[in-house]
Amino acid sequence: MSTRNTDESRKHILIIGAGFGGLAAAKALSKRNVHVTLVDRNNYHTFQPLLYQVATGGLEPDSIAYPVRRVFRRRRNVSFRMAELQAVIPSQHKIRTSIRDMTYDYLVIATGSLPNFYSFEPVAGKLMPLKTVTDALNMRSLIMQNLESATLAEDAEEQEALINVVIVGAGPTGVELAGALAEMRRHVLPKDFPELDMTRMHIYLFEGAGRVLPAMSKTASRKAERYLKRLGVILKVNSQATGYDGATLTLADGTEVNSETVIWTAGVQADTVAGLSDVMKQGMRLPVDATLRVKGYENIYAIGDIALASEESFPDGHPMLSPVAIQQGRHAARNIWNQIRGRELHPFRYRDKGVMATIGRNRAVADLSFGKFGGTLAWFIWMFIHIWSLIGFRNKLVTFIGWAYNYFTYDRALGLIIRPYRRS
């Protein structure tokens, strides 16, 4: 069945998850004399930092998702399997998946994270998360559907509930979404919905911590707050959401907001891996040692959002960010190769190159190793880094054109409801 030339002595490395971490590990290992199998439930890699652009109609999904098989076209020692992990069976060196069992010599767990709804878990079906391409398309559909419904609304209150958008959680995703929605409200929606009074659309951004972008510097937070306010986003920090019934969101201070659209970007949690319950607690990250091996296992590595690696400067684990996942992916690959060759394993050290977030059409904030700054320059840097990081020449080009188009026309091109979203 297989046309691959197999070298019996080659070790087989199984990588679960084709996110930033898994992809980096597979690329690094593809240069070694090993056989790699990469498993993902989707046949594509998702460039998660730009999901908010798909959700707000700035980019089409095909620009930020890339088929995994295409990444490894010229790396014949890498196979891909579209399958969902069901359990790891460490005693037999194999995993159980939705399609069949697969054995490994070394396992890399890179399954990432899920939205964390905390106490909102019972109403999670009424909230819109933003972790997958499907989430982004659902959000795009819901926003457009609600605008269409608003044109038919009988009274002002009903209409406002349809067009208001609430975002819970002001991390980078929440802030970027709020900015993009505010730009849409100003430049796009009045043209497409002349029958609606868009000054009545409110965009709320609620954050439990004392400032937006709590993981960034205070300078960045202050600048981001200024940009958001200038865009007309109603920002509330130190505000805890306490309930949502599908129509009204309640805050701890008693405030009530009517909105059919509540976007949940308040947190993520590790995606539990069955079979490792001896080391992994429900919803918690998988503890790994300094070499990125899961504690207690010789040949199982974990990287990215799922992994809890402690390092002196990160006693509570690394932030759940793509640069961490990419560096850990490369590091795990290096250590696996060292282990195969009987060499010493090295501890992982995160090289923090900084964090950025964009707010609206030409503002961004950046905490970079060489300085903290904001404004239009930061936005240009943000844009070029993101275009540069997309996989594939076509995606880079199409994204660049899309953004240039949006930038010069003050428009967003895409507002299709291809699959109407039906709330669960």
Add this chain to the structure above:
Amino acid sequence: MSTRNTDESRKHILIIGAGFGGLAAAKALSKRNVHVTLVDRNNYHTFQPLLYQVATGGLEPDSIAYPVRRVFRRRRNVSFRMAELQAVIPSQHKIRTSIRDMTYDYLVIATGSLPNFYSFEPVAGKLMPLKTVTDALNMRSLIMQNLESATLAEDAEEQEALINVVIVGAGPTGVELAGALAEMRRHVLPKDFPELDMTRMHIYLFEGAGRVLPAMSKTASRKAERYLKRLGVILKVNSQATGYDGATLTLADGTEVNSETVIWTAGVQADTVAGLSDVMKQGMRLPVDATLRVKGYENIYAIGDIALASEESFPDGHPMLSPVAIQQGRHAARNIWNQIRGRELHPFRYRDKGVMATIGRNRAVADLSFGKFGGTLAWFIWMFIHIWSLIGFRNKLVTFIGWAYNYFTYDRALGLIIRPYRRS
């Protein structure tokens, strides 16, 4: 609620369907002192001639679909409503829709056509039609899912059933799909699925008539057959499909073909309009007089695929093609305005500018008013006409880049299974 300035004396024209016909009628009427409401179940217009490109990963859906509201941004006398027609109630000059009733002074029915499964109606859920963006995305997902499954197949027969594709109906859609799939098989799939032997993938094209493209000239058919054979498509004319059980397709001559993917492009039928049963028979087109008014009604027009207009050179009605719909849309708009102004109505005359079909990456056939020809020149003309016809600068540009990319790299960029297709 409405910011529109209303002139009570203005007539209200209701157009149902934002396909080629409805859009053309609305554009023409937007220049008159009337109020137009355009209704469609989707919030976008679909450029149907390029659906096969979406189905085979050559274009993203956002390039061939365009939000209706954007088309009419600068035409303030045109409103849009996303709604599904439920019935026409001519006696009350109103229609019933999924959202609410709407009244009209003049009604234009432009609801188009549906796939016609003929005797295959009972197994329609197992067949893949290609009339909507959703159909195209389902087809793209199914083909990619079956290829993924084929990498796991236990035996050669099972594997072939997964990768074989059968197309029933060799009109333009069937021929264009067969060509695009054959190019994929040759240039794309061997790179993405090195573990599969793509020479074992068969692409069948079955046609009940005696030649492919039966609506075109014999010259075009002969050329198209030659191009298809050169691409390795297994072509059978005069062959009637008689049954499909989800795994095996049977032909009238007893031939059996195993395939999980049966694409149905064998015919279309008018989409029945409730409330007009006095003139419309189930599955038949709506008879209109020479002025395009539905027979027996003073103020109801029908255009495009749904309308059966008889003209001397088209005694059985016009072909179900976009140029007919566009010309009828403009003509109906002109006649409605004449009717409002108390002027004489004019009979519709179809100006046939010709038909084209493309086969593979650089071959097409064209029956144009000034000549019948084929080959690469026809393909270039086909390509420029199609890019020119797309709505919106962004779509034209992105489509051009996509095609240039595919042309020079022999590749197709998109193979994402964003929503897995589950057979009903």
